[in-house]
Amino acid sequence: MSERRTTNVEVRLPSRMGFEKVAMSTAASVAKLMGFRDDRVEDLKTAVAEACINAIEHGNRLNEKLSVGVILSAGEDSLEVKVIDDGKGMKNHPSKPDIDRKMHGQEDPRGMGMFLIQALVDEAEWVAGTNGKSSYVRLVIRLDKDAG
């Protein structure tokens, strides 16, 4: 049986808007090293950025005393990203934004982050932490998806 190897990279971000770009750049670097196509790297960048924004804004409520943990686990054929915050976790599942309702003022123009995350990666799950802390979103992007 061949041994499966996983390489981990960890980043810790302050809960300040804008620092999601640090995680985004790190994820892009790891994905490029793994051989992901450019378009998949772009998908991952947006998904990771949105996950970090949610963690900073909703999980840690912009409290700069709290940090957001980002753990990238590079396997042989997939990259897993966990974005961890000190919030209670997301209660609602992502729903597809309805542009007509937004245009007519029936839906908030915001609120697209979770939808984008789920749409751009191969797996996305939101896990509420025990004791109402250390919640995380777990993303997986597979190396061989639509390989051509």
Add this chain to the structure above:
Amino acid sequence: MQSETKSRVDQITSPAGHPVTVLRFEGDIASTSKEAVLGTYQALPKATNKLILLDFTKVDYINSSGIALVIQLLIEASNSGQKVYAFGLSPHFVKVFTMVGITKYAGLFPGQAEAMAAL
């Protein structure tokens, strides 16, 4: 940490002879871009600016808060009888704008020349 969003307004005329207002953005389009995106648009007189063209050529990063600002601009434009088009988005952000439905209310073009030819 987020790069400041710069915006500039150009007035040009389409090959068909229509006056077109071009809002050119540079930097990130994020939650901090409200003044650059909405403020710049809202400063335009509505009666004389009926065709609005958004230039994203020099924008590298757009997040969901930035997309929400674009949607707010589209709502105000729709309520004012203005038509909005955009160009210069990377293939990734063309995909994202399409996924969230923006293409239903703003035509997307690869570059300024293609957009102007269609106006």
